[in-house]
Amino acid sequence: MLAFSSEFIRQGPFMSVVHGTAAKAPARLRPKVMIYGVGYYGMEAVRILVKKGWPIVAAVNRAGPKIGEDLGRLAGLNEDLGVVVQDCETADYATLDADIALVVQTERLSLNFAAYQRLLGAGINVICHGSESYFPQGADPSLAEKIDALAKRNGVTFTGTGIWDFSRIWAGMLIAGPCTELRSLTHRSLTNAELANERMMRAYGVDMTQAEFLEKVTKVPGQLGELYKGVPAHVMHALGFTIKNVTERREPVLSNQPMWCRILNRFLEPGISLGLRIIALVETVEGPRASAHIELRLLAEGESENMTWAVDGRPSSKIRIDRADGVHTSASCMVNRIPDVIAAPPGIRLISQFGPLRPSLT
């Protein structure tokens, strides 16, 4: 069993806390980056990196029509970057000369594990854009242990990040900061199910009968189940609490009035699911609890995406983040974390162990 410390790595602001198996050189001024997965988010990261002038030294993807294409063209840059997408199964990772890889594949550690093995095994630091990777020890303790050992053996770091970095994880930590008493923290968020495409919208359980929702979403994790419980678990871990129990409930969001669905171009009748509600509860050995109330659904007139954390304690402050430009933000959170991850000691390191993100301006 891994003994993950809940201490900040920068804990005791002036103490040198270098542990792990290998001391690493300070981050290069212009780190050499590779992209593992040339989809929507990966291409946004490419555009940010090119603008910053950080060298992209390689790109790999699963087999298919993108193999052999130039990354610049795939990213819509109207110029070749001289980086040809290679097949992730056959690329020679030892020769890629990358400091760090951005892995943009799936939300699940288990599905991404082959990628981690290839990269960490070749001595390449990894930033993963996948919900489970923010807090691997919470999502899948035994796999986390393997990733941690693999990273340490090769003297590199594994960190998960994306848009939750400042909007969910650090916002929760910030609002708990002044507390002298803390009974519970409550996280609430509203995400627009219609922001992406019809496939994503249906993954949220939109337009299902309650019976269908029960079968496809409540009884099995589906595409999003078990992911958001990582948010309150991560925050409580980062605040120094020992997690005792984490539960999640998934239910359809219903309305007693017909709701217009822009993507389907028709009304959804009362009783039909408008999306997914996730209720997660984290209990700690020390007593304080955290809960999350996450809704991913059609928005009513006048509603907008937001996330809040509220403190039941003293002081009982509240924080709200309104995000815009989600794809860019997820990609920028990955890019802006690159220096932290390269400089970190080997093993799994959480964004909560670094400081809050710092802007990285071109």
Place this chain on the structure above:
Amino acid sequence: MLAFSSEFIRQGPFMSVVHGTAAKAPARLRPKVMIYGVGYYGMEAVRILVKKGWPIVAAVNRAGPKIGEDLGRLAGLNEDLGVVVQDCETADYATLDADIALVVQTERLSLNFAAYQRLLGAGINVICHGSESYFPQGADPSLAEKIDALAKRNGVTFTGTGIWDFSRIWAGMLIAGPCTELRSLTHRSLTNAELANERMMRAYGVDMTQAEFLEKVTKVPGQLGELYKGVPAHVMHALGFTIKNVTERREPVLSNQPMWCRILNRFLEPGISLGLRIIALVETVEGPRASAHIELRLLAEGESENMTWAVDGRPSSKIRIDRADGVHTSASCMVNRIPDVIAAPPGIRLISQFGPLRPSLT
């Protein structure tokens, strides 16, 4: 001229950045605290410290009826703490055996300077609850230089903090974190002028004619002038920008309808000031700007205190903090910073150079 670094002290998460003239021992588990100023905020800090079980070893105040009283009684604790309030002019600071002092006097560095000299001179770390002390080098560069030199000479640290810690300074830094482009940051806040007493309310310029406001508030700094410009200046400095110019404008908040004033128990007619609006603008050498739009005034029906930061850049996120329990929060921010300040290298250290506050639970 002091060369204040805008780098985070915990910069490069794993580098040991111990500088200054004296290395300090790690923070004690239970630091010995003294109180300099036994007013409203100081007494709230006493109640928090007593609940935490951190020893309060001394208290001083200006001459008056509180001298000779026991601190426990002054803090309404129904028990003696065995700490008798001494006259700040005549106390023997060398014998007080305090690790750190909480200075709760005035908002101005110049008015607090005698206290700093006594404490820093005796080798006692200082946390000051005063608006100018958050960013001394912005508020009064020459005095900041003296404080910094004094602290370094005596191997101790000077830090200013209070409720702005998480609600204004760190909230601004958090929301800028994901940026890849940053044109400007805008801070807005609304503070209820009727939360405290009539004296405070009048300090905000409530119930003045416009001519009176011009004389007493616009033309002279008054009680609040020149304080809030430190907020955007501090955030831009902490984000690594070089500050070129800082301006502040003060004007009365007016309404075209009569507004009810609870404290005065009557309506204020249109044209009479309902409070103070402060517009601060910070320009940087690098280009990005920050502005603050601060209103301290009577609230209309349905309004509540809040503060926001918005980014003009990419991503253009927004953050809003709703505070409650202001006196407790100001005091808890001081108390929760004690370990950071004791552990910090000598000299002036800003809260932005530490990490965000961490809760300190009893």
